[in-house]
Amino acid sequence: MSFRSSACWSLLLLPALLSAQQPFVPLDGVLNGANFLPNCAPNGGIAQGAMFIISGRDLGPAALAQVSRFPLTASLAGASARVRMAGADYDALPIYASDTQVGALLPSTVPAGEGTLTLSYNGRASEAVPIRVRPSAPGIFTVNSRGNGPASVQNIDAAGNAVLNSAARPLRPGQLATLWATGLGPAPGNETAGPIPGDRPELETRV
Numbered sequence: 001m002s003f004r005s006s007a008c009w010s011l012l013l014l015p016a017l018l019s020a021q022q023p024f025v026p027l028d029g030v031l032n033g034a035n036f037l038p039n040c041a042p043n044g045g046i047a048q049g050a051m052f053i054i055s056g057r058d059l060g061p062a063a064l065a066q067v068s069r070f071p072l073t074a075s076l077a078g079a080s081a082r083v084r085m086a087g088a089d090y091d092a093l094p095i096y097a098s099d100t101q102v103g104a105l106l107p108s109t110v111p112a113g114e115g116t117l118t119l120s121y122n123g124r125a126s127e128a129v130p131i132r133v134r135p136s137a138p139g140i141f142t143v144n145s146r147g148n149g150p151a152s153v154q155n156i157d158a159a160g161n162a163v164l165n166s167a168a169r170p171l172r173p174g175q176l177a178t179l180w181a182t183g184l185g186p187a188p189g190n191e192t193a194g195p196i197p198g199d200r201p202e203l204e205t206r207v
Helices: 003-019
Strands: 030-032 051-055 079-085 088-091 093-097 101-105 113-121 129-134 153-156 162-164 177-179
Touching: 030 129, 079 093, 079 101, 079 129
Parallel strands: none
Antiparallel strands: 030 051, 051 101, 079 088, 079 113, 093 101, 113 129, 153 162, 153 177
16 A cells, blocks of 8 residues: 555544544542532532532534433533442433533432542543532523523512513512522432422522
8 A cells, every 4th residue: 555545544534533522520520410510629529409510621522512301311412420439430410512511410329528530422431520419509690501690580560570680680578589509419309300399498508
């Protein structure tokens, strides 16, 4: 085979080799799903039953994939994440997946403590990174969905309508509001089947 032919085959194989890269998750790549606080921060951690984010590269498909129905499963578009805690493995539940970010739900059954997380895409696994699981680790969603700036709060008017809180539409004294957050505590049931309705007075939430 001539040099030119060899070079040609190398160029043809290059995209396949690049697409088969091992997923990479940095040590600070596990984040709160609302405020993007790293798991490794002093007051960080991922709560049981919370939404969280895995950032890095080669984590999933180039085009964003999102779940469209319940029940949630352990894999989405070839991407999956597994948490190892106290010698046992637990599958996270992917909600969306892309090349640089995977959003997932941490099952409420994962015990609190220090463990590791491994991200896999199309059969190739990342190196394990630390994860700290806590009974609660609240994070408030923001309007820009990037973890900073104004919080995602809806003001409830007298007719029961929800309007996004803003400088032009501020919350008035005595007015009800809905605040969107994650990490308040574990769910009292099977979260794979969908949101579990009901009040949670035992969480003693304060704002």
